[in-house]
Each structure stands twice: as C-alpha cells, then as structure tokens.
Amino acid sequence: MVVVALIIGLAMGLFGSGGAILTLPSLIYFLGIEDKVAIIGSLVVVGFISAVTAIPHLFSKTTNFSALVYFAPSGIAMSFLGAKIGSFTSSEIQISVFALLAFLAAIKLLMQPNLPSTNSSEVKKLSLVITGGIVGFFTGFIGVGGGFLIVPSLILLANLSIRAAAATSVVIILLQSIVGTAAYALYSPDYFDQLPWKTLMVIGVIASVGSLSGVVLSRYLSQTLLSRILGVLLILVSTTLLYTKLF
Template sequence: MDVFGYIASVFIGISLGIIGGGGSILTVPVLVYLFSIDAALATVYSLFIVGMTSLAGSVSYFKKGLINLKTALVFGIPSIAAVFLTRTYVVTAIPDEIFSLGNFIVTKNILLMLVFAVLMLFASFSMIKKCRGEDCFPSENHIVKNSAVIFQGVFVGFVTGLIGAGGGFLIIPALVNLLKLDIKKAIGTSLFIIALNSLFGFVVSLSHSEIDWIFILKILGLAIFGVFIGSRLSSKIDGKKLKPAFGWFVLVMGVYILIKEIFFQ
C-alpha cells in the first residue's frame, strides 16, 4: 500500500497546483488508509505536508503577481486565531473513547474520520455544482462582504485545526464570490492562506505529537514535486473543467470513508 500512498502524494500536490485546493482533503485519508497512520496523528502530519506544499506552490503565483497579500491577511488573521483555539482547546479535549452504540464504539479516530468524510461530501458538491452569471458572483454590500469573509476565515481555521485540511475548496469560492478576485489570483491567494493556517497549526501541535520527520519529508517532497507539475499545468489546463471531475473523486472517497468507519470497524 505504501507505493500507492507515494503515488497519491504526488497527486495531492498536482491538485493544489492546478485548482488551489482539493488535494489537501486527500492527505489525511492517504495517511490513514494507505500508510496506516493514527487518524489524530495524521491530522498533524497533514498540517505540515499541506502547509509546506502550499507554500511551495504559492511561490510561482507570487512571482506572477497572483497573490493578494492584503486579502490573505484579512482572511488569514481570523483563520489563524481559529486554528490556534481549535488545536489548543478543541482537539486536545476530545477523549479517546467518546461513546458507544451497542457494539459500535465511537473513538476519537473514528470521529475525526467521520467528520472528515462529511466535509468531503460537502466539498465535492461545491466542486461539482455549476453556476452561471449572478449565481457565481452574488452582489453584496461592503459590510456584508467583510463580515462574511471574517466568518469564512474563522470557519476555515476551525476546519484546518480540527482535521488538518487546508480548506481551499472553502477559501476560493469566498475570494471569488465575495471579493471578486480573478480565479488565478484566488488560487494563488488561497495557497498562501492555506500555508499560513496549516503551518501555524502544525507548530501549535508539536508539543504533544511525536513526528516521524523522515516519513513526512518523503511525502512532502513528492507533494511539492506534484504542486510544481500542477502549477505548470494550470497555465495550459482550465481548472474550472478539472474541478468537477475532482469533485466526483472526492465524493466517492467521502462515501468510502463513511462506509468503512461505520460498518467495517
């Protein structure tokens, strides 16, 4: 299974490079199911892998002037605060065994994977659905925009802190729909925000996690290789066309995780 895990690591980076998100939501399932890493530890590993991969991917977008730093800070500050609170107080407060329903015992690992699966389903729907005209760019006043961006930032930070997903599938729609950023600039800005959130969450988690640095550096190297491939392909392939296809893949993965965690423990 390790071979498939290493191949999947490259595709994590390719997805991040092309559409600025999506690949990060595969990191935890890859670590848990292909490398047999404990789910709680996998969220920590994912924060590092996703953060460093996104940072590497954002470099090419920065050179092209496709990162809006002001927007990244406005979105990123509430996100980072939410990441800190989630990793410090929420994740550490979840008991190893939460409750049982007959013979089915809900552990911390199962809960994290179930939450992850549900999030994958919502993410897949946002990638698959099509929008046209005003539906893609709803008109909102300035105050509503700022409030919505802050709320979205807090929510993304919570998601990142809880399950180690970068949240690009949430960030990009917010940047495009609320702030009217060009899709290419939204992707670059998303990568930078994901990097900030994920790496901050990883640093917060270091004190209560044992890190296998050799292992995660191997995965990171493959993911960064993939993100540079994705960045090159992004100039030749329309990410809007790839997004629905990737969405269907994420949907299948989410359903698989739900079935496995509920019926095959």
C-alpha cells in the same frame, strides 16, 4: 506511495487545495499510521507543499492580497482554537467532520454556474472575515490545510477566478498549517512525538514536484473544468472516508 505523493502535489498545484484530502487518507490507509498521528502529519505535509507552491504564484502575482487580508487573520486565530479542541476529540469524530465538510463543499462547487476567468471587484469583506474564522477553526480541528473549504469560499465571497483563489489559498493554508501544527505540538505532545518525520518530508518533497507541475498545467485548463474536477474529487474521497468509518 511515490505516485500518490505526486497526485497529492498535483491537486495542490491545480486547485490550491486537495492536498490534505489525499494526504490524510494516504497516511492512514497506505502507510498504516494511527488516525490521530496522521491528522497531525497531514498538516505538516500540506504546510510543506503549500510553502513551495506559493512561490511561483507570488512571482506571477496571481495571489489576491486583498482577499488574503480579510480571510487570513481570523482563520489563523481560529485554527489554533480548533486544533486545541481537536487534540481532545476522538479521531473518528474529526475524520467524519472532515468527510462531511468535503462533501458539502463539493456539492456547492458542482452547483455553481460557469465560473469567470477573471476576478470581480466585488468583495464581501465581512463575509470573508467570518468565513475565514469558521474555515480556520475546522482547519485546526480536523488537521488539514483547509483548501477544499478556502477555495470555494474565495470564489463565492471574493469573486475570484479559480486560479486566483488557488494562489491565495496556498498562502492561507501555509499560515494555518503552521499554527495548527504548533497547537498540536503543544496540546498533543504524545501524538506529535510519534510523527514519522523522514517519511513526511519525503512525501512533501515528491508532492512539491507534482504541485509545481500542477501550477503550470492550470494555466491551460478552463476555470469551469477545474472546479468540476475538484468537486468530483471531493465527493469520491468524502464518501469513501464516511463509508469506511461508518460501516
């Protein structure tokens, strides 16, 4: 589990996403945690990792606050609604939606042409607000940080480089994870009370070490390579989850 936690953190540091994509399956398959509890636990772990990962990005001024202002508020509001609905939805539906969205995000990333290494001044403000709300809803509904949806959205709508998108994403993930966790605590107290807090904190600490390493490593890798790796990772995880749930 130590190795898995390091990989989870490395993904967050490199891509600004991928934490929940690996955390959720790991809690279910490696630790044998019940699906619904794992969904909530994934939010806790990803929120912890994103809090740590956001620190070096803020100091290096990589975070794009312009995109953050348009994307985050609607996302935070809708993540609470998504978590409320998710608390009354079967875990099979939640995980299937998670896998499907991850697969679609992967296809979109892999179909993109080579990505620029610098940010463009063109920002689709209304699209960011709308997309932020949609992503926020699914973040709460499927119990993940949502970085695998946030990063492609910031690249495509705010014209950010993947490094800036990753840095901005972890701040949004932190805010949405806090709201989503609070919503599950309110609407699913029985499952929330079953959270293995010590285990989640250990995973969070180990993953944070990997995450900080990923932030440093991302400075030496090309934008296009990072986006392609993320796309392949999303396809592998989503198809595995869909296969195990459907067959």
